[in-house]
Amino acid sequence: MAKKRSYHDACGIAHGLDLVGERWALLVVRELLLGPKRYGRLRADLPGIGTNVLAQRLSELEASGVLRKRRLPPPTSATVYELTDWGYELEPLLRALGRWAIRSPDHDATAHLSATSFLLSLRTNFDQGRAGGARGKYELHVGEEVARVVLEDGTLLVERGSQEQPDAVVTGPPTLLARVVYQGYDLGKASAAGDVEVEGDVGAAGRFLSMFSLPAPVGATSGPSGPSGLSGPSALPGPSGPDA
Structure with a gap:
């Protein structure tokens, strides 16, 4: 070597x-x-x-x-x-780097997005203001990854593994889930089109997926068009999602 x-x-x-x-x-x-x-x-x-x-x-x-x-x-x-x-x-360093880099006007939201990168972006871009006092348990099937999510007291846990008695189970490829979370793709339309599948409480799933926000791009006054990754906690690490 x-x-x-x-x-x-x-x-x-x-x-x-x-x-x-x-x-x-x-x-x-x-x-x-x-x-x-x-x-x-x-x-x-x-x-x-x-x-x-x-x-x-x-x-x-x-x-x-x-x-x-x-x-x-x-x-x-x-x-x-x-x-x-x-x-x-290294996780918090990667998350900070991803959130910083997502503001670049050259960010390509259509590039490859891994399941891990999308899940880490949830850790990175969780917006406590949007979540308020919401509570819930969810299971996400993203590509090859299965993750359990716990929302409680203004905090979010996202980790690999199944969830006992989830309020909803959401399944989909990372690029399409990133569109729902970060690019305004309506969950109902995504479900009707077969892009995303929701089992359980669809309303709760929709509220949960709306609890994430991105920083504005450099020089912009409105929100960005694509997610931060760590890329992937919560991104290092968009329609592809975050990229770390």
């Missing part, structure tokens, strides 16, 4: 870029923020990355202590990649 480049600068920012500043490195981190993934799942969720580049980034991030490789016990016996505790500390 070629030796990594370095800024040879004592500044913490420079050293941080030495650790995670290579192309694709932060997006690999983004895709692991909801939990471990196999190599093949990472490759599918980052369609623009080459196989050799992904392998190199994983190796570099492991060597730096940002992630680790783990073998699942039988009967699965598969290898997964997961962030270390230190690696998870």
